[in-house]
Amino acid sequence: MYPYGYMYPNEYAEPIVWLPTLFAYSLLISGADLLILALLAFLFNKLRKAMPMLLTLGLAFFTVVLLGPLADLRNPDRATLLFSNAQIVPSEQHPGTSMIALMGGLMWPLGWVLALLFILLYFSYPMHLKYLATRNPLYKVLSLGVSTPERFRAIKPVMKVVAAIALVPLAFWSIYPATLFVMQTGLFAWRNWTLLPIMYFADVFVTATAAAILAAWISDRSRLQQLDVASLITIHGGGAVSVAAILVIQLWYWKNVFGTTDYYVSLAPLIRWSYVAIGLFLLTFALSLVSMRYLSLSIIIPFTGFAATVVNKWNAIIRAQEIVRSGMTYLQPTYNLSPELMVMVGIISAGVFLAIVLTSIFPLEVKNHDY
Amino acid sequence: MRCTIITDKDSPKSGVYTSRRDALKAGAVIALSMVLPAGVKAEAESGKRWAMYIDVSKCYGCYACVTACAAENNVPIGVFRTWVERHVIGEGTTVFVPKQCNHCENSPCVAPCPTGATYRTKDGLVLVNDELCIGCGACIQACPYGARFFNPVKGVVDKCTFCNHRIYNGKLPACVEACPTGARVFGDLNDPSSPIANLVSKGSSQRLKTWTGAEPMIFYRDLPSEANR
Numbered sequence: 001m002y003p004y005g006y007m008y009p010n011e012y013a014e015p016i017v018w019l020p021t022l023f024a025y026s027l028l029i030s031g032a033d034l035l036i037l038a039l040l041a042f043l044f045n046k047l048r049k050a051m052p053m054l055l056t057l058g059l060a061f062f063t064v065v066l067l068g069p070l071a072d073l074r075n076p077d078r079a080t081l082l083f084s085n086a087q088i089v090p091s092e093q094h095p096g097t098s099m100i101a102l103m104g105g106l107m108w109p110l111g112w113v114l115a116l117l118f119i120l121l122y123f124s125y126p127m128h129l130k131y132l133a134t135r136n137p138l139y140k141v142l143s144l145g146v147s148t149p150e151r152f153r154a155i156k157p158v159m160k161v162v163a164a165i166a167l168v169p170l171a172f173w174s175i176y177p178a179t180l181f182v183m184q185t186g187l188f189a190w191r192n193w194t195l196l197p198i199m200y201f202a203d204v205f206v207t208a209t210a211a212a213i214l215a216a217w218i219s220d221r222s223r224l225q226q227l228d229v230a231s232l233i234t235i236h237g238g239g240a241v242s243v244a245a246i247l248v249i250q251l252w253y254w255k256n257v258f259g260t261t262d263y264y265v266s267l268a269p270l271i272r273w274s275y276v277a278i279g280l281f282l283l284t285f286a287l288s289l290v291s292m293r294y295l296s297l298s299i300i301i302p303f304t305g306f307a308a309t310v311v312n313k314w315n316a317i318i319r320a321q322e323i324v325r326s327g328m329t330y331l332q333p334t335y336n337l338s339p340e341l342m343v344m345v346g347i348i349s350a351g352v353f354l355a356i357v358l359t360s361i362f363p364l365e366v367k368n369h370d371y
Numbered sequence: 372m373r374c375t376i377i378t379d380k381d382s383p384k385s386g387v388y389t390s391r392r393d394a395l396k397a398g399a400v401i402a403l404s405m406v407l408p409a410g411v412k413a414e415a416e417s418g419k420r421w422a423m424y425i426d427v428s429k430c431y432g433c434y435a436c437v438t439a440c441a442a443e444n445n446v447p448i449g450v451f452r453t454w455v456e457r458h459v460i461g462e463g464t465t466v467f468v469p470k471q472c473n474h475c476e477n478s479p480c481v482a483p484c485p486t487g488a489t490y491r492t493k494d495g496l497v498l499v500n501d502e503l504c505i506g507c508g509a510c511i512q513a514c515p516y517g518a519r520f521f522n523p524v525k526g527v528v529d530k531c532t533f534c535n536h537r538i539y540n541g542k543l544p545a546c547v548e549a550c551p552t553g554a555r556v557f558g559d560l561n562d563p564s565s566p567i568a569n570l571v572s573k574g575s576s577q578r579l580k581t582w583t584g585a586e587p588m589i590f591y592r593d594l595p596s597e598a599n600r
Contacts, residue, residue: 007456007600008517013449017508074506074521078486081505085486093490096482100509104485184483186515186583325517326600 007326015333016321020071020343028065028351029173033204034058034212035115036170037235039163042122050228052364053215055119058208060355062112065173066104067347083109099180103172111169118162119362120144125152126366142361174204181320188263188327189270189320194253196316199246203309205239206284210305215355217299219364224295233298236305237288243312244281247274263327270323273315280308419494420560421533422588423547424570425469427595429554432457432467439549440471443534450520452531453546458597468598469555471546472497472518472531473579473587480519483509489528495588496535501527515583533557560588 006012035058041047047054070076086105087098120142128143130136146152172179178200181190190196209232216229224230251274258264284304291298322331432455440446440453453471460466478497481489488503489510499510504527511519511528522529534544538557542548547557558567567590570576576590579599 007598009451009454010511010520011517013520014511017511069507072507074508074526075504078503078505081486081503085503087482087485087487090482093492094481094484094487095477095491098483098485098509100483100507101485180483180509184479184509185512186479187512325515328600 006324006329006331008324011324012331015324015331016318016335018072018317018321019335019340020068020347028061028068028347029176032058032062032065033170033174033208035062035111036167036174036204037208037212039118039167039170042163043160047228047231049365050212050216050232051122052362052366053219053359054208054212055122056358056362056364057211057215057355059115059119060358061211061351062115062173063354064347064350066108067350069100069104071343071347099176099184103176103180107169107172107176111166111173114162114166114169118159118166121155121159121162123362123366124155125149126363130363138361175200178316181316187321187323187325189267189323192254192257192327193250193316193320195246195250199243199250199312199316202239202242202246203312205235206243206281206305207309209233209236209239210302210309213298214302217302219359224298229295229298230292233288233291233295233301236301237285237292240281240284240288240305240308243308244278244285247278247281247312250274262329266323266327266330269330270315270319273311273319277308277312277315280304280311284308418561420588421474421494421496421538422558422560422567422571422590423533423544424556424567424576424590424592426554426556427466427468427591427593427598429552430455430467430469431552432465433551435549435551436469436546436555439545440531443537443545444532445524446529447522447524450522450529452518452529456598458595460595460597466593466595466598468591468594469546470516470518470579470598471589472514472533473516473585473589474531474533475588476586477584479515479583479585480510480513483513485509496533497530498532498535499528499530501525504528515580515585516587 034054037047038051038054038058041051041054070079073079082101082104086101087094088101088106090096121144123142124144124146125148127139128147131139131143146155175197178197181187182193182196185191212232213229213236216224216232251271254264254267254271258267284301287297287301287304291301322333323329324331434455436453437451437455441451444452446452453469456468456470458466458468474495474497476495478489478491481491481497484490485507486503486505488500488505489497490500491497506521506527508521508528511521514530519528519530521527534542534546537544544555544557547555556567556570558565560568560571562568563572570592571590576592577594577599578587578590579594580587
C-alpha cells in the first residue's frame with residue numbers, strides 16, 4: 001500500500017539510493033579537508049607545529065575518499081569508466097557536465113597529485129635529516145635531493161604556488177557532494193536546501209579540526225600546546241557556531257517559504273533532527289570556549305563535534321532522500337544497516353591505516369620551520 | 372547494437388566478394404554498425420522529434436499500457452517504465468494519469484551521468500547505454516519524474532525508451548498499441564501532418580513540472596494539478 005501523497009512507484013521501490021556515502025563523505029571528505037586547513041595555514045604562516053599532522057592525516061583520508069562512492073556503485077567493476085569516460089566536456093549527445101565526473105574524474109586526481117607534491121616538498125629536508133639519522137634509502141629518495149637548509153628555503157616559493165593551486169580542487173571537494181545534491185538532483189529537500197554547500201564548507205572546519213585534535217591526543221597528550229591544539233580549538237568552535245547559524249537560517253527560510261503547507265509537513269522529521277544537530281554544534285562551541293582555558297577538556301570536543309556532524313549529515317543525506325520528490329510525504333523505509341556499517345567502518349579503517357603508515361614515514365614534528 | 376549480416380544470398384557472388392573494394396566497403400559497414408548504437412544510425416537520416424500526447428480524459432485505468440510495456444521490455448515486477456496514477460479530485464472524481472520518461476528536451480538526467488551512459492539521440496530520445504552504466508544512481512536522483520530505476524535483472528539503470536526497437540521499424544510503442552481508448556498518441560512532432568503535431572499545435576496541452584525547465588516531450592490533455600507535483 002503506497003502512503004498518501006505518493007506518486008512515483010519507482011521511488012517507492014528504492015527510496016534510498018545513496019547510503020554508504022554518509023560516512024564516506026561526512027568523515028572522509030572532512031578528513032581530507034585537513035589539507036585545506038594545512039595549505040591555508042601554510043600560506044598565512046599559521047599552525048606551524050600542527051602542520052605535519054594535518055598534512056599526513058589529510059592525505060591519508062583524501063587518498064581513500066573515493067572508496068565511499070565506490071561502495072555505492074551497482075557495478076563497481078566498471079568504476080574505471082569514471083576516469084576513462086568522464087562526462088566533463090559537454091557534447092550534443094551529452095549536454096552538460098557531470099558533477100560526479102568533474103569531482104571524481106578530474107578534481108580528485110588533480111587535488112591528490114598537487115597535495116602529494118606539496119607534502120613531498122614540505123617534508124623534503126626533514127626526510128633528509130631522517131635519512132642522516134637512519135640511513136634508510138627510502139628517506140633519501142623522499143628528500144628529493146633537498147639536502148641543505150638553503151635548498152629548502154629556495155623551494156619555499158614553489159611550495160606556496162603549489163599550495164595556492166591545490167586549494168582550488170580541494171575547495172571544490174570541500175562542498176561536495178552538497179553541490180551535487182543541490183544542482184543535479186530532483187529530490188525535493190535537496191533542491192530546496194539552498195544553504196547546503198555553505199553548510200558543508202563551514203563543516204569542513206569542524207570535522208577536520210576534530211580529527212586533528214583527536215590525533216594530537218592520540219599521538220602525544222603531553223605536547224598539546226606544542227601541537228597548536230589551542231588554535232585548532234578556536235577554529236573548531238568557530239566552525240561549530242557557523243554551522244549552527246547556517247542551519248537556523250535554513251530552517252527560518254523553509255518556514256517562510258513553505259509555511260503550513262504539505263511541503264513543510266514533509267520536512268518535519270528533517271527539521272526536528274536539525275534542532276538536535278544545532279544543539280550539538282552549540283554544545284561543541286561552548287565546550288571549545290571552555291577548552292581554550294582548560295586544555296585538558298579538549299578531548300571531549302572531537303566527540304561532540306563528530307556527533308554533531310554525523311547527525312547533521314545523516315539528516316542531509318539520508319533523511320532528505322526519504323522525503324519524496326513530489327514533496328508531499330515522508331517515507332520511513334526499512335533498511336538493513338549492519339552490512340552498510342561494515343562497509344563504512346571498512347572505508348574509515350582504510351583511511352586510518354594509511355594515516356598510520358604515513359605518520360610512520362613522515363615526521364609528526366618538524367623543527368626549525370624557517371630554515 | 373545493430374549488426375549487418377551478409378549472407379550468401381546477399382553477397383554478390385555466393386559469399387565471395389567481387390573485388391577488394393567491395394570487401395572493404397562491407398567491412399566498413401559492419402564495423403560502423405557495431406560501433407554506433409542502433410538509435411544513432413536510424414536517427415541520423417530521420418530528423419524526427421518523437422513525442423507523446425496523453426488524453427487523461429480518455430484513460431480509465433485499465434493498466435493495459437503498463438502490462439504491455441512490462442511484457443515488451445521485460446520490466447521486472449515492482450519497478451515501472453510506465454505507470455498509471457490514480458487521483459481523486461474535486462468532489463470525488465477519479466482521474467487516471469499515465470506517466471513515464473518524458474524524453475525531455477533539456478533532460479536533467481543526462482548531465483549528471485558521469486560516464487555518458489545516458490545520452491540524447493538526435494531524434495530526442497533519452498536512452499541508456501547498458502555497457503557504460505556504472506550504477507551510480509545520479510540519473511535516478513536527477514529525474515524529477517521518478518521515471519528511472521535500477522533494473523535488478525539487468526543490473527543497470529532502466530527507463531522508457533519509447534520502444535526505440537519498434538518505432539524505427541514502423542511500429543508504435545507497446546503502450547500506445549495496447550491502449551484500448553486511444554488515450555496515448557505517439558508520433559513525430561517535426562512532421563506537421565502527424566496527428567500528434569496537430570494535437571500539440573492546438574495549444575491546449577500541458578506538460579509536467581515545467582518549472583524544472585526540463586521541457587518534457589509528453590503532452591497531456593486535462594491534466595489535473597494534483598498530478599503535477
